[in-house]
């Protein structure tokens with residue numbers, strides 16, 4: 421490979437754009453190919469929450485790297501709403517895990533604290549604390565507009581000489597002695613390395629290279645909640661999952677008289693076709709959501725469900741992203757996909773690790789991230 425390789429990144433969602441950014445910063449020649457427009461995939465349909473309230477040290481480490489980048493981009497003009505993130509606990513065992521998370525986050529330089537059940541109303545005056553033992557709160561966590569994030573990243577990529585070609589779908593792949601010849605319906609593009617950041621379409625992209633990638637496109641819904649009166653406090657992101665994982669709901673501030681809520685289901689019955697799925701919220705989901713909301717925040721002033729939508733989580737069998745080559749004998753095809761419900765918050769660190777693979781042949785800058793490669797053990801059918 422040449423000292424400054426030509427890298428083509430497939431997909432202009434958060435993962436593709438963060439990868440492109442890390443690559444141009446390190447001197448690579450980068451072209452991003454996007455079948456539709458910037459943020460038109462899952463990224464543009466997400467609710468943009470960025471949090472670090474996890475209990476696994478590696479998950480926290482990944483977010484430390486992501487937060488470092490978010491803080492830098494915020495200083496450069498990306499708008500980040502620091503509304504805080506409250507993860508609720510229903511058992512003492514969960515509270516003990518949360519206490520360990522506070523320690524782990526403190527060691528990693530992140531701020532969080534435990535909230536007892538009798539303190540919950542101090543943070544969220546409308547919350548019904550029945551059945552809750554307390555929560556884990558990160559005051560610096562928050563959300564951003566994922567369209568803004570993608571356009572912000574695209575701006576930096578372009579300013580550093582990268583090219584972003586929208587409405588240019590990768591249709592076919594030829595192999596030459598030095599790399600790939602990519603067919604997009606107009607002039608073919610020659611390159612040394614390809615990064616597959618195709619989100620829910622990443623398996624189709626891998627197939628063009630004769631490789632198999634197991635990512636399950638799972639449909640998730642979000643709904644706006646309008647309030648008759650503005651709240652006199654900022655609703656943090658509230659994550660209320662039964663048993664700390666699986667099913668439940670979350671909701672957060674969007675405007676002073678508007679919240680966004682999401683319902684969590686344990687599993688979807690079948691993988692969705694990313695080119696043909698119902699991108700609207702189903703009526704039954706709204707009913708289910710209303711019931712959960714009435715239980716947890718029963719007295720929100722004049723709460724009405726508004727517009728809803730659906731998008732896809734690109735999910736792997738073990739619910740961790742794929743970053744690295746599928747086939748170690750083909751290191752010039754790097755995958756950066758499968759971030760499930762965390763592809764906004766993990767995109768900065770995934771982009772960093774993917775760029776490591778491209779430019780250094782190994783994920784040298786994030787300890788333990790070799791484990792994210794789509795190895796034969798991990799790249800298996802899920803569900």
Ligand SMILES: Cc1cc2nc3c(=O)[nH]c(=O)nc-3n(C[C@H](O)[C@H](O)[C@H](O)COP(=O)(O)OP(=O)(O)OC[C@H]3O[C@@H](n4cnc5c(N)ncnc54)[C@H](O)[C@@H]3O)c2cc1C
Nearest residue numbers: 431433435455461462463466469590619731762763764765
């Ligand atoms: C309702 C909802 C809420 C969510 N909330 C959050 C949240 O709060 N926080 C969080 O971190 N994550 C959240 N997520 C998850 C997050 O949106 C995804 O993990 C993330 O957007 C995935 O990004 P991506 O870049 O991998 O994929 P995408 O954004 O889908 O980008 C892939 C791109 O590749 C393009 N593409 C595909 N095939 C080709 C081809 N052959 N040639 C060229 N281009 C191609 C597609 O057009 C697409 O634009 C949410 C998701 C949903 C649906």
